[in-house]
Amino acid sequence: MFLDNMESIRDLNLIDEINDSSNLKLIKYRLKLLFWNKNLEISDEDNEKEFLEFSREYQNLLSICSTGDIEIFSEKIDYLTLILAANSKNHNIYIKKLAEEYAEKIPLENEDSRVNIWDFIDVAANSRNNDLHLERMILEGDIVLLNQKRQSIYNFEKIRLKIKNYVDKVRNAQMPREIKDLLLKKAEEAFSEIKIDYNIESGIRVSTKEYSGEIPEDWHPPCMREILNDILSGGSPSHYARRSFVVYRFVSQFDPNLRPIEEGTLTNKSAQDIATEDQIERFLDEIINIFKSVGDFDVEKTKYYISHNIGYKVANHITHCEYCKNWRDDGGKGLGYYCRPDSTCSRKDIIHPLDYLCQNINRHVKKSE
Known part of the structure; x- marks a missing residue:
């Protein structure tokens, strides 16, 4: 070699x-x-x-x-x-x-x-x-x-x-x-003449009242960037990491302010509460294309698990993307490996990966005003 x-x-x-x-x-x-x-x-x-x-x-x-x-x-x-x-x-x-x-x-x-x-x-x-x-x-x-x-x-x-x-x-x-x-x-x-069969794009399009457009890669928290990099390079993240990744990508596109627990109560929303069926189906296709590079990839199983994670057809509520404290002390769930905190992560108001994204969206909006 x-x-x-x-x-x-x-x-x-x-x-x-x-x-x-x-x-x-x-x-x-x-x-x-x-x-x-x-x-x-x-x-x-x-x-x-x-x-x-x-x-x-x-x-x-x-x-x-x-x-x-x-x-x-x-x-x-x-x-x-x-x-x-x-x-x-x-x-x-x-x-x-x-x-x-x-x-x-x-x-x-x-x-x-x-x-x-x-x-x-x-x-x-x-x-x-x-x-x-x-x-x-x-x-x-x-x-x-x-x-x-x-x-x-x-x-x-x-x-x-x-x-x-x-x-x-x-x-x-x-x-x-x-x-x-x-x-x-x-x-x-x-690479101009090379055909890539995998979805190597990390961008997520968001359309909310605060911001509309593609999210730059560095607006996403380090943990989500690390999981994406691992998946695309042929790695095999734990099921807990995959679940958090899937839910993060889904919720970030359609309701980045949604959290798994609000006022001490588990959020009971399904995929169709925040997105249309066409949007959900497109999301499934995008995620499946990303997971093609994982060693244990199986189309039907992957689609089932993703649907279950986001509360679509096979489940009636979105599961959740783990809070930051559970990444740092993951109890063997395979999350800690991807937790690479930066200066934004250290802010007291950043307690969930979606907080990181919202912070960057808000920062951009303020600069644009």
Whole structure:
């Protein structure tokens, strides 16, 4: 994996490399391979042939453009691809796709594989994947035994976390504005011909008497941004985190002032009390499209759970998005991992994720007056 061989690319002149037209062409090829879309009008066999033929084209192009060791050159292209992907709106699904690609290459052991318990805990604790809870594992002393299904999950999560760590570092790197603008421009160009089958948009449209329009990403509380990032990168948030995420996104669009408990009483409102059936159905489609990237995705089950969460057809009231105090001290519900408080979170009047959103909406309205 190219991330294991960073020495070979440590001294690259990033600007020159990104501006090199042959490099950009190779990056586009690399992304097309990673996000390969099947042609539904031909057979699986013919699709496989097309993919292999395009792979050969990519390898030939690498050999033509390389001036030295082709393996090192290939790793350089992978690295440059990561840089641009990290600076694109597709960064999360890139993480998922690349992790899948590498994980598929790891052979699974016929017998149970043996993983050191601390190595396992390091991956499991950070992945938040329900299928890697230690209490579900078979242990032999300080060794965790993994059957083939769990080997596959463990391999994917281990690689996903590694890639995500690098992508996050790139996204958070401090750099001059002109360089950032260049990376954004080149990233957009690199992805211009790539068809993404997942909903990678984080924007929510709100229409209330206070504000109407799309909510910028940084108006949402850190916890909701973190859950969205985790889902889109192939993570598997706990059911409690998913429920809070779904309810937050639903209520934020149609009644951001609604809270699960008002004056000490559980709010007893259904989805149709705050939205029309058409709006609810569109919301279901949007959320299902987001959850497609989760490992345990199932359309019908997902639709059922979402409908239950928002009080639509299979339930008669909206459940709730947890209050902030329950994120900080989650009692093992898997919420604390996503709680990354910022200065707005520390305000005394911010006690619920929707308070954070309302605070930003009100701040914008006041500035506009």
